[in-house]
Amino acid sequence: MSADEAADYHAFQIECLAGTSADVATAMTICYADEAIGIARAAQRAAFPAVISFTVETDGRLPSGMTLADAINATDEATDGYPVHYMINCAHPTHFDHVFDGGAWTARVGGLRANASTSSHAELDEATEIDRGDKDDLAVRYAGLRRSLPSLHVIGGCCGTDHRHVEAIAHAFCSTA
DSSP states (O other): OOHHHHHHHHHHHHHHHHTSSOOOEEEEEEOSHHHHHHHHHHHHHTTOOEEEEEOOOTTSBOTTSOBHHHHHHHHHHHHTTOSSOEEEESSOHHHHGGGOOSOGGGGGEEEEEEOSOOSOHHHHHHOSSOOOOOHHHHHHHHHHHTTTOTTOOEEEEOTTOOHHHHHHHHHHHHHHO
16 A cells, blocks of 8 residues: 555544544554555544554565665654654564664664564464464563663563563563663
């Protein structure tokens, strides 16, 4: 979809949310900038806060091939920085921990919901059982990302995670606070 098509497509949902007691709309697993721009524009028209959560492939780029920095900067530029913040979800930290270059865009990343598995999306799609990864390693990686992401305040888990992963992440954050 183009940004305009994405805005039209997502407007109904966002307008419905805006009429409730919900605090924010969070769009998860966004794969390309035009959809993020459209969602942010629809939220902006509804005067409703929005969070955009991108997913990346094992090389740290969006499935579209765009870098995370370029996607965040393009969305902010097209919407006057409307999203409350950005998140990364549905990818293991080893897929994206190398992309944080200290640029201003990194301060816009406020949340992580990483996969437990280091497998690619294609490998996970073909898997016959859930890959729960290593919860302790995942927790250490989350805590390590705090140095690169000064605005990080929302943490959780995505594919393959459960309460044990989230507990380990919380303990790692408490011990490095």
